[in-house]
Amino acid sequence: MTTISLAVIPGDGIGKEVVPEGMKVLDAVLKGTGVDLVTSYYDLGAERWHRTGETLTDDDLESIKQHDAILLGSVGDPSVPSGILERGLLLRLRFALDHYVNLRPSRYYPGVPTPLADPGEIDFVVVREGTEGLYCGNGGTVRAETPQEIATEVSVNTAFGVERVVRYAFAKAAVRPARHLTLVHKHNVLVYAGDLWRRTVEAVSVDYPEVQVDYAHVDAATIYMVTDPGRFDVIVTDNLFGDILTDEAGAVTGGIGLAASGNINPTGDFPSMFEPVHGSAPDIAGQGIADPTATVLAVALMLDHLGHQKAAQRVEAAVEQDMRTRVGTVSRSTSDIGDAIAEAVGR
Numbered sequence: 645m646t647t648i649s650l651a652v653i654p655g656d657g658i659g660k661e662v663v664p665e666g667m668k669v670l671d672a673v674l675k676g677t678g679v680d681l682v683t684s685y686y687d688l689g690a691e692r693w694h695r696t697g698e699t700l701t702d703d704d705l706e707s708i709k710q711h712d713a714i715l716l717g718s719v720g721d722p723s724v725p726s727g728i729l730e731r732g733l734l735l736r737l738r739f740a741l742d743h744y745v746n747l748r749p750s751r752y753y754p755g756v757p758t759p760l761a762d763p764g765e766i767d768f769v770v771v772r773e774g775t776e777g778l779y780c781g782n783g784g785t786v787r788a789e790t791p792q793e794i795a796t797e798v799s800v801n802t803a804f805g806v807e808r809v810v811r812y813a814f815a816k817a818a819v820r821p822a823r824h825l826t827l828v829h830k831h832n833v834l835v836y837a838g839d840l841w842r843r844t845v846e847a848v849s850v851d852y853p854e855v856q857v858d859y860a861h862v863d864a865a866t867i868y869m870v871t872d873p874g875r876f877d878v879i880v881t882d883n884l885f886g887d888i889l890t891d892e893a894g895a896v897t898g899g900i901g902l903a904a905s906g907n908i909n910p911t912g913d914f915p916s917m918f919e920p921v922h923g924s925a926p927d928i929a930g931q932g933i934a935d936p937t938a939t940v941l942a943v944a945l946m947l948d949h950l951g952h953q954k955a956a957q958r959v960e961a962a963v964e965q966d967m968r969t970r971v972g973t974v975s976r977s978t979s980d981i982g983d984a985i986a987e988a989v990g991r
């Protein structure tokens with residue numbers, strides 16, 4: 645019997661609502677397959693912080709590391725100062741577990757309502773660097789809270805860090821039908837970091853002559869994402885640009901509630917972590933109306949990553965089937981969507 649040991653972190657807000665739906669689908673798809681699912685739940689997030697002052701202890705981290713994978717809902721709550729949970733919990737996990745690839749596929753399912761008049765075929769994947777850039781916390785402030793305050797936030801881009809994620813992106817592009825890679829940056833202004841990314845892509849491209857490479861400045865890329873998303877196949881970019889572009893990608897393909905992501909540790913030294921692209925959505929939390937599809941698709945990414953390709957494909961097919969029923973229907977509750985996908989997967 646194969647076993648999957650899974651660390652589950654529902655987190656805050658709608659994270660607590662969408663994770664049970666992801667687990668529902670995971671249980672349904674594994675039923676009768678001989679795969680034994682063993683879960684450990686972690687109460688990390690705002691409630692624990694209020695109760696104990698802890699975000700993620702060393703013991704939590706050591707315990708989480710013992711699992712094959714992590715499923716996370718979302719973190720962040722208006723009752724906690726901004727950044728405490730995002731940095732102390734979410735980014736700490738990504739950095740400590742060396743999740744240097746933040747993999748964010750975007751696919752348009754025909755019939756799904758989208759703000760685009762003619763979405764055409766959209767099927768691309770953003771390979772976002774996950775451990776460097778502006779998210780390192782490399783900054784500070786002097787003369788705080790005075791009119792002379794100077795706050796800095798310095799982006800860190802190492803040759804090692806850029807090369808490993810660029811190599812991952814090329815390898816991904818090489819096995820996709822379009823074999824196309826777009827570097828997104830802003831090297832006309834961010835001349836130091838941008839040039840490192842540009843040179844790295846140029847150097848690594850020598851090993852992948854079959855992959856066609858192009859470049860877009862990030863501001864132009866946000867235009868193309870809306871006017872011509874079909875031009876993208878694999879996008880490789882830094883932590884901040886990838887964060888912003890993937891919210892936009894979610895919106896154009898039918899909503900942020902459909903966008904899944906994997907924080908991948910490609911070496912396998914630590915468990916990878918799967919989560920929806922969205923956050924804790926305090927504006928809709930507690931109403932049972934969050935779309936759990938992104939979490940369900942994160943479960944599919946996780947199954948694929950763990951080598952359970954058939955199960956992953958069954959989850960994707962069930963989501964695709966559910967998408968087809970969305971045209972013109974009244975909106976459904978979080979658990980109704982989870983139930984429908986779980987039922988479709990079990991058929």
Ligand SMILES: NC(=O)C1=CN([C@@H]2O[C@H](COP(=O)(O)OP(=O)(O)OC[C@H]3O[C@@H](n4cnc5c(N)ncnc54)[C@H](O)[C@@H]3O)[C@@H](O)[C@H]2O)C=CC1
Pocket residue numbers: 658662717718719720721722730734900901902919920921922923924925926927928933934935936938
């Ligand atoms: N990975 C994570 O845990 C992330 C955490 N956050 C945190 O989440 C909190 C809220 O951040 P926001 O900027 O509001 O981003 P958000 O992604 O939580 O929400 C943005 C908008 O999308 C909607 N939305 C999000 N998920 C949805 C779903 N499944 N179904 C339907 N609508 C959905 C929300 O209602 C809101 O209008 C903050 O504390 C932020 O730091 C934000 C992004 C990622």
Ligand SMILES: CC(C)CC(=O)C(=O)O
Pocket residue numbers: 730731734735887921
């Ligand atoms: C809250 C941020 C640290 C995370 C985020 O917005 C993301 O990874 O998409």
Ligand SMILES: [Mg+2]
Pocket residue numbers: 887888891921
């Ligand atoms: Mg984001």
